Amino acid sequence: MVKYLGLHETLEVHELLTFKNLCLTKSTTMGPLAQDEELKTILSNDVSAGQQHIQQLQQILTNREANQ
Structure with missing residues (x-):
């Protein structure tokens, strides 16, 4: 499946990766600042x-690049 990704699909996966990195950074940064235990969890x-x-x-991006 991965080897059939088009260029536009690869760019969309890259956009998702960028968004997920931003979300991870925010959650990691805000975790220690949270006072509510449920929110920390x-x-x-x-x-x-x-x-x-x-x-x-x-992995999707790596496999796609290797299969070109």
Whole structure:
């Protein structure tokens, strides 16, 4: 599937990767500042999920570049 990504699809994945990096940065930065324990848990879970999503997006881009 990955080797069939067009240029516009690759750019869209790159935009998603940029957005996820921004979200991860914000959650990581705001986590220690949060006083509510439930909010800290939500931000911590978001950091974990965001890291996984970023790895998946990076893998898509890496595989796409290797298959050209």
